[in-house]
Amino acid sequence: MSISDATDSRQATPGQAEPAITRDSVTVAQIMNLPLDQVLTGLDIQVIESSITDASFAGGVHMGNGQKITVFMPPSRDPFETDCVTRYLIAQALGLDITPLPKPFNVEIVDNTTDLRDAWTRAVSA
Template sequence: MNILQSSNGTRQATPGQAEPAITRATVTVAQIMNLPLDHVLNSLDIQVIESSITDANFYGGVHIGNGGKITILTSPGRDPRVTDTLVRYLTAKTFNLDVADLPAPLGVKYTDITEQARNAWVKAVSA
């Protein structure tokens, strides 16, 4: 997996300009859609990773881990503009912001895999 964006907090504002403040409690759709993507991801502590899922129907997904750590998975080989749009869309949806649904044939499927992940972990450590 390649890490496309890292939220390591190293991005600096353009000299003489302050970046607008973004927090998880106050983030808006306008900020997510209009500010530089790396600023949005760094501010919200989101990591984007290119997954190894090559299924043509998979464009991306969100994993919310312990402590609220957010990781967005993207599919490999997509046009960078498609990936940018998807990451922004998934970020807005993750924070339950009011964004329009993606057009057909794209769709969003919500799956809570907590129990499946827990069962896989138990199986792995007990083997």
């Protein structure tokens, strides 16, 4: 599914209340089109600044106990890039059907924190 092809009839029309965003019913269109703060609040996702400053690190996501999602973003990146990558990582973490990012981005999915640290070390060292 590409973002341009995404349609979501649950989107509010002018003057109509925006439907609640929940993990049970979230769509790629909601993640990509709603204000980011609404997505983060509605899905109980935290975004924090990572200490990884390597230019090849675009961001990471961790799904912890109780399915708590934390997105790690590098410091001092362009706000537009940060917004786009954050939204993409959220969709990936939730297992939604989203078009892969183009090269040079490489998304690696690992299943625990130790593997995640190792993957980041490999990515930054490459």
